[in-house]
Amino acid sequence: MDLLRFFTAGNVDDGKSTLIGRLLYDSESISTDILETLTRQSKTTGENTTIDLALLTDGLRAEREQGITIDVAYKYFSTDKRKFIIADTPGHAQYTRNMFTGASTAQLAIILVDARNGITDQTKRHSIISATLGIPQVLLCINKMDLMAYSEDRFNEIVSEYQTFSELIGLNKVDFIPTSALAGDNVVHSSEKLSWYKGLPLLEYLETVKVDEGNLKEEARFQVQYVIRPQTEALHDYRGYAGSVLSGNFHVGDEVTILPSGVQTRISKIESNLKEVKTAGKNQPVVIHLEDDLDISRGNTIVPKNALPQTEKSVEATICWMDNGAFNSGQKFLLQQNSFRTKAVIKEIHSKIDIHSFQDLESDGNLQLNELAKVSIKIAEALSFDSFKNLPKSGAFILINENTNQTVAAGVI
Amino acid sequence: MKDYLDELEAEAIYILREVAGQFDRPALLFSGGKDSICLVHLALKAFRPGKFPFPLVHVDTGHNFQEALDFRDSLAAELGEQLIVRNVVDTIAKHNLQDAKGKFPSRNGLQTHTLLDVIEEFEFDVCIGGARRDEEKARAKERVFSVRDEFGQWDPKLQRPELWSIYNGKIDKGENVRVFPISNWTELDVWNYIKRENLQLPEIYFTHERECVVTEQGQLMANNQFLNLEETDQVVTKKVRYRTVGDMTCTAAVESEAFTFDDIIAEISNAKISERGATRMDDRISEAAMEDRKKGGYF
Structure with missing residues (x-):
């Protein structure tokens, strides 16, 4: 069985948490004791709400008190066809950075739209973030159709508006589904009220959607996480480089280059799962051994000799500023790409990205919480990278404030 | 990678190696329960033939099942890894605390004192735990790298963004991180994994x-x-x-x-x-x- 990781985003009150609650409830993934607790908590004053499904994911006291989602909640369920990990992300603009956290590991985005309001600023922001993060698949879920009398015209109107926008921002693949999460229409079961809709209901869509796994011929990349050196008598000369394959495949005998040093050697042995293997593929945790005894440490990159990434002391990137405090010019950071860390400064903010038009706006030299910008970053030690679009794991990084230790920005090259 | 157990295993091993790479004094919280048994198994896959870069640490409430304690001791001995046990009874005496009362006296709250003491005693900068997000809805909100202040406190409103599989474990002295490599596993995943790997x-x-x-x-x-x-x-x-x-x-x-x-x-x-x-x-x-x-x- 395979695993699909998706996140839900949208405006406050578009019904994200209710939609997830509905998915879990109608697919019988909620345990009876949790239902009892929910029933106790739910306000029973509403006309048709005996259970407030949003309470399933709003796990913090402050969230339940205010009836909003502050931080990502992860939920798990499975059907006969697939296992799912859901990241329910906050809708408030103020908590966009938490939405970024949930989105960054997802293969599919469900962006909710209130059928009454159509495409809003927040829809655009979440779509731009999905495009920036290279989410392979986006599903626009046009919810609260019950409040628009299940109108096909209204659905089509929103679809056409969004199509124009998604092409503009370069979203890969977009699908559309009309739903009412509250009433349960078209979430797990298709609905007669939406008989004009010929596609799959949401759950079936999620069970069957093919998520693009990227380029099969991608270049091989490996970064050292940890050096295993038992230093016992029996294993006196054992020196293995532990890490996960970031992309592509490695084989015993491959001629490789170590970066940033540029030294060349050959793979003498690969271990995975405590056994020797001949090849290792994407995401596989391995221990790589090299023919020569070299000075290689955590954060060093191993790549095929004939397929080198760029190795530079400066990068051009798009970043999302995530700190409550604004950016100060001259601020010192640590740039972290997987296990590689080096000191960094933002040399220049070229432009900011307008969330309405997706146009580059002239920079005022500032960066505020949740703003997207194109920047030049100068770093102390050379970074080996690829474009995020080609090899996501080699083209993504975070910036850490050296003083507060906070993660203040996410970047893609 | 098509099978979800391979994917979950790979994620957990990656996280364990990040802990080893980023911190000076890690510890793995080991109770002899199924989740921490999985962690130990994953640590074998992450670090063998080397030794674990951390000791196994157990906070013994004094109310544990003997079977779990025996299992804990024999597994640590079999693997030749260091096991540190600290007892809640000793903490109660040392800090003059009130022991749990009632028909079912739970030392669940008291064990936090012992945990914080053992962290201070060995200056652990990170503790690896077997908590899973499917267990409980506050846990469903926690990051894989959960940064705690000097008092071990979690501030759910100020969690660091956690992007992709890039984990920021940078802290000041005195602070502490709790890391949960099997965050994304469900109870059923744990059992399917135990079966697949044929764990004791x-x-x-x-x-x-x-x-x-x-x-x-x-x-x-x-x-x-x-x-x-x-x-x-x-x-x-x-x-x-x-x-x-x-x-x-x-x-x-x-x-x-x-x-x-x-x-x-x-x-x-x-x-x-x-x-x-x-x-x-x-x-x-x-x-x-x-x-x-x-x-x-x-x-």
């Missing part, structure tokens, strides 16, 4: 006959010397097993005939009650019991 477990996870006290909520508590029973309490002998292995004073057994991994997997797949709901008395206190414990330094 303490016997109490499998069906056995046991004298139990029936609580007011109908839960079955092992009859043991730590309970303060009244004459009216009903003691019955049932075929039971444990879904979680916590303290004898606050962990309930479930009626079960499950004898093999497959029996257990079938039983959990059909269970209508969640793992913690079926077995934990401590979460029934309030809706935010777990959130409050975490804010207080609990793992």
